[in-house]
Amino acid sequence: MSLTSITNKGFTNAVVSLAVKTLKVRYKNSLIGIFWSMLNPLLFLVILYIVFSQFAKGSDASLNYPLYALSGLIFWNFISASILQVLTSFIDNGDILKSVNLDPIAFPFASMLAAIFNLFLSFIPFLAILYFLDYQLSWSILAVIPYVLITSVFVTGLGMLLGTLNVYFRDIQLLWTTLMPAFFYFTPIAYPPSLIPEKFQWLIKINPFYFFIDAVHQIFHDGEFPSMENSMVMIGLAVGCYLLGYFVFMRLRKGFISNI
Amino acid sequence: MIKLSDVDIAFHIQENGFVSLKDFALNLGKHSFLKKKYILKDIDLEIYEGECVGLLGKNGSGKSTLLRTLSGIIIPTKGKIDIRGSVAPLLGLGVGLEKELNGIENIKLLCALMGMTKKEIKDLMPGIIEFSELGDAVNWQVKRYSTGMTSRLAFSIAIMKNPDILLIDEVLSVGDIGFQRKCQRKVEEIMSNGATVIFVSHAFEEVQRMCNRAVLINEGSIQLDGTVDEVGKHYHSLFD
Numbered sequence: 001m002s003l004t005s006i007t008n009k010g011f012t013n014a015v016v017s018l019a020v021k022t023l024k025v026r027y028k029n030s031l032i033g034i035f036w037s038m039l040n041p042l043l044f045l046v047i048l049y050i051v052f053s054q055f056a057k058g059s060d061a062s063l064n065y066p067l068y069a070l071s072g073l074i075f076w077n078f079i080s081a082s083i084l085q086v087l088t089s090f091i092d093n094g095d096i097l098k099s100v101n102l103d104p105i106a107f108p109f110a111s112m113l114a115a116i117f118n119l120f121l122s123f124i125p126f127l128a129i130l131y132f133l134d135y136q137l138s139w140s141i142l143a144v145i146p147y148v149l150i151t152s153v154f155v156t157g158l159g160m161l162l163g164t165l166n167v168y169f170r171d172i173q174l175l176w177t178t179l180m181p182a183f184f185y186f187t188p189i190a191y192p193p194s195l196i197p198e199k200f201q202w203l204i205k206i207n208p209f210y211f212f213i214d215a216v217h218q219i220f221h222d223g224e225f226p227s228m229e230n231s232m233v234m235i236g237l238a239v240g241c242y243l244l245g246y247f248v249f250m251r252l253r254k255g256f257i258s259n260i
Numbered sequence: 261m262i263k264l265s266d267v268d269i270a271f272h273i274q275e276n277g278f279v280s281l282k283d284f285a286l287n288l289g290k291h292s293f294l295k296k297k298y299i300l301k302d303i304d305l306e307i308y309e310g311e312c313v314g315l316l317g318k319n320g321s322g323k324s325t326l327l328r329t330l331s332g333i334i335i336p337t338k339g340k341i342d343i344r345g346s347v348a349p350l351l352g353l354g355v356g357l358e359k360e361l362n363g364i365e366n367i368k369l370l371c372a373l374m375g376m377t378k379k380e381i382k383d384l385m386p387g388i389i390e391f392s393e394l395g396d397a398v399n400w401q402v403k404r405y406s407t408g409m410t411s412r413l414a415f416s417i418a419i420m421k422n423p424d425i426l427l428i429d430e431v432l433s434v435g436d437i438g439f440q441r442k443c444q445r446k447v448e449e450i451m452s453n454g455a456t457v458i459f460v461s462h463a464f465e466e467v468q469r470m471c472n473r474a475v476l477i478n479e480g481s482i483q484l485d486g487t488v489d490e491v492g493k494h495y496h497s498l499f500d
Contacts, residue, residue, distance in 0.1 A: 010375035017372035025360045099352035100373050101332040257334055258271035258297075 014102055018093075018110035023117055037122045041073040042129070048073075048190045059195045064221060067133040071220035072189035072213050074126055079155060079212060080180050082115035086159025087176060090167050094260035104253060108160045112152050119148065130220065138223040147219065147226065150238045151212055157242030164249045167259050189213050208237050262307040262330065262425065262456065267339030269300040269325055299325045300480045303339070309424075312457040314467035314488060316495040317477035323460045326477065327351060327427045330458065345424025345456070348374075353431040354414040363389075363398035363405075363413055370417045384420050391446070392416035393439070408435045415439075419446055425456045432466065444470075464492055 030036060045066060053065040089107035090097065097104055127135075166172040187209045188196070196204055204210050211233045215226035226234070273295050300322045307313055315323045328334045329341065331349035356373050357366050367388050371381040389398050392412045402410060411434035418431075432443055447470070451457055461467050467474060467488060474491035476484040478498065484491050 008375075009377045010372075010380075013377055013381075014372045014375060017369050021358055021361065021365075021369055024365070025358060028360045095352060095355045096373060098328070098333065099349070099355045101347075101349060102373055102375065254335055255272035257328070258273055 011103065011106065015106050015109045015113060018106065019113035019117060022110070022114040026118075035125060037077070037118060038125050038129070041070060041077055044073055044190075045070050052191055055195060056191050060192045063192060064134055067130060067135055068192070068217060068221045069190040070129065070133065071216050074122070075151075075216040076184065076187070076189045076209075076213060078115060078119045079151065079209065080183070082112060082152075082155045083159045083162070084176065084180070085111040085115055086156055087163040087166055088173060089159075090163050090256065091170075091173075091260060097260060098257055104256060105160075105249065108156055108163060112156045112159070115155075116148060116152055135220065136223055140219050140223050140225050143215075143219050143225045147215055147234075150231075150234050153242050154208075154212070154234070154238040157238065157240075157245035160245035160249050161241070164245070164252050167256055168252070183207070183209055187213055208241075211237065261309055261342070261344045262305070262458075263340075263342040264303050264305045265340045265342075267300065267303040267329070267341060268298065268337045269303075269322075269329055269334060270296045270298045270337040273297050298480055300329075300477075302481055305475065305482065305485075307456060307458065309345075309456055310451070310454050311473055312451055312459060312471045314471035314474040314491075315458060315460045315477060316464075316467065316474055316491060318498060321477045322480045323477055324351070324429055327429050327458065327460060330425075331427055343425065346421075347425045347427065348418070348421055348423035349427045349429075350415075350418045350431050351427070351429045353418065353434065354410055357402055357410065357414060359403035360401060362401050363392075363394055366402055366413065367398075367417055370414070371421075374418075374421070376421070380421075388416045388420045391420065391442075408439070411435050412439055415443055419443070419450075422450060422453065423455060425458070426450055427458050429460045430462065432461070433463070464495070468492065 027036075048069050049066060052069075056063055056065050056068070086108045089111040090104060093107045096102065097107070131137075162172050162176060186204075187207055188204065193201070193204055193210075193214070211230055215230055215234060218224050218226045218230070303326070315326065317323050325334065327349065328351065329336055330343065331347050331351070333349070333351075356370050358369060361369065364385075367385060368381055371384065376384070392398070392415075394409060394413060397405065397409060398413075402413070405413070415431065415434050426447065428447070432447070433440060434443065447457065451470075457470070459467065459471060471488050474486065474488045474495075475482055476491050476495050484494050
């Protein structure tokens with residue numbers, strides 16, 4: 001059912017319409033609209049710069065700390081916010097799910113699509129700021145497009161897995177919002193991985209988010225395409241997570257109506 | 261034509277809370293952490309083209325679940341459903357409306373949720389706006405609408421796609437008397453084009469006026485199927 005509906009025009013229109021609605025509502029009543037999604041990382045950047053830049057520079061003298069931290073922050077915000085939006089999409093749309101004959105997989109897709117729109121909209125001011133932080137424009141920026149695609153597959157899978165479980169156990173949502181800030185410090189977003197002592201290096205590599213943030217640093221800070229090894233790990237994580245999320249969703253979706 | 265043979269609908273209800281997350285992980289896919297509760301059992305029902313059938317029954321007897329099943333929202337646990345023709349469910353009126361957006365944007369959104377393509381929506385748009393009698397108000401944000409206006413918008417969207425099968429769950433009494441009459445006329449028009457209507461209502465007079473057949477559902481099974489007067493008598497006796 002879910003696979004056939006993806007090729008269905010009406011289904012696609014429903015997904016796009018839901019995503020457009022989310023964006024319209026988000027920015028309808030605000031004056032500076034899309035710039036809000038820039039404000040949060042910039043505020044964080046100021047704080048992190050004051051606190052961490054000395055440490056970071058100490059371990060890696062060639063580091064352009066503001067550029068490194070800001071690019072990491074922007075994509076971390078994208079990843080963490082979109083996981084949460086996909087996670088809650090079934091519950092947020094419970095009423096629609098109960099009274100309209102629409103494949104429920106439309107809701108995670110629409111949330112993901114809205115997050116991607118949002119990311120690309122914030123790209124223009126983002127690039128302007130990066131320019132002031134000495135970002136050297138290079139071909140590697142083209143890697144952003146496949147990067148966002150792969151990351152979105154990963155996020156949709158993980159969000160769908162957690163979101164499906166969340167229909168039955170609302171604790172998942174609370175657990176996840178508790179874990180996300182911890183992951184912010186556990187993942188080398190605003191500090192270089194070399195800052196971590198040798199004996200703990202393996203810990204970093206068991207964190208799937210590490211690979212997705214590392215790729216961003218490679219693209220924006222180093223001006224290079226993500227390494228082959230990193231790309232393979234990301235693709236593997238994306239496919240694995242999506243299949244798992246899809247499987248769990250298909251297994252448990254029939255209980256959605258009575259548990260939402 | 262609609263044919264249900266030996267249909268069971270059970271809900272899987274999670275009862276134990278977070279304690280059973282471990283059990284859940286161990287039994288993934290077997291549903292043993294969910295309790296099965298039957299909402300409808302052994303439903304055999306045949307509805308022919310052009311019939312208007314009223315579904316009667318107490319609150320919680322399974323009427324809405326039956327309509328949701330016919331509209332494809334709920335997949336039956338057991339049994340077979342055969343439906344020929346396009347189905348338009350009028351279940352929760354106004355579900356999916358976004359108060360921050362204006363009338364036109366909401367028409368586009370709700371039609372899209374019902375599975376229509378951009379082109380279909382464009383074709384239906386003038387008819388929907390006209391039927392809703394909202395005039396200039398279609399350009400207002402829906403949060404500025406009165407309750408009646410919101411219902412009129414929602415009903416106009418739901419009714420415009422002339423379906424073969426119309427499922428109505430207590431949504432005909434919206435707006436003022438003028439609009440109610442208009443809605444009834446519209447349903448009658450759809451019926452006169454040969455559509456099948458299945459109608460859930462607690463207003464027995466409405467069922468009496470519109471339907472030529474009634475089905476009484478009690479505690480998840482069909483108790484009586486026959487003429488409206490016959491079934492109505494039985495229905496009223498449930499409350500004595």
